[in-house]
Amino acid sequence: MAHPVDVHVGKRIRHRRWLVGMTQQQLAERVGIKFQQIQKYETGANRVSASRLWDIADALDVPVNFFFEGIESEGAGTQTGETIPADIMGDKEALDLVRSYYAIPENQRRRLFELARVLSDVA
Known part of the structure; x- marks a missing residue:
């Protein structure tokens, strides 16, 4: 079973890649790996090493800490009156x-x- 942190980081990779309009193949080429590995990272099936996360952050033009943003509040309820899903980027x-x-x-x-x-x- 995938660790929740790996799943969160994978989602952040997928969402940033999607926002910049990059395919899994394009990201994989920039990082120097196969697109199947990007698929595994994005689902949280495989953990991303620190050096690989550094390369992915560079390819997606974000700081490494971008992938960990929101992790401390994931699953927390919303403020009173808000109807925003916990994982809006999902x-x-x-x-x-x-x-x-x-x-x-x-x-x-x-x-x-x-x-x-x-x-x-x-x-």
């Missing part, structure tokens, strides 16, 4: 929304952000 719709959001020009993105804040305050 929700494909949320990831699609984030990708689409960052594809919008910055000035329009800021206005959209303000609109979303106003709407969420009303709800």
Whole structure:
């Protein structure tokens, strides 16, 4: 059975790879391994060594600690009134929304952000 930390790190690898629009094959080539190994990392079936995690972080342009963010609060309940899933980055719709959001020009993105804040305050 996979260790929860390995599963969390794998999810973070998958989500970052997806957000930057990289395939498993492309990431594997950048890191110098087979794509099947990336699959195993992303599911938590195989542990990622420190040096390999360093290479993956470099290929995905994030600091190594990115892969551990949120681990201490994983599984914790949400604040009162919130309906955000514990693993928001595991929700494909949320990831699609984030990708689409960052594809919008910055000035329009800021206005959209303000609109979303106003709407969420009303709800």
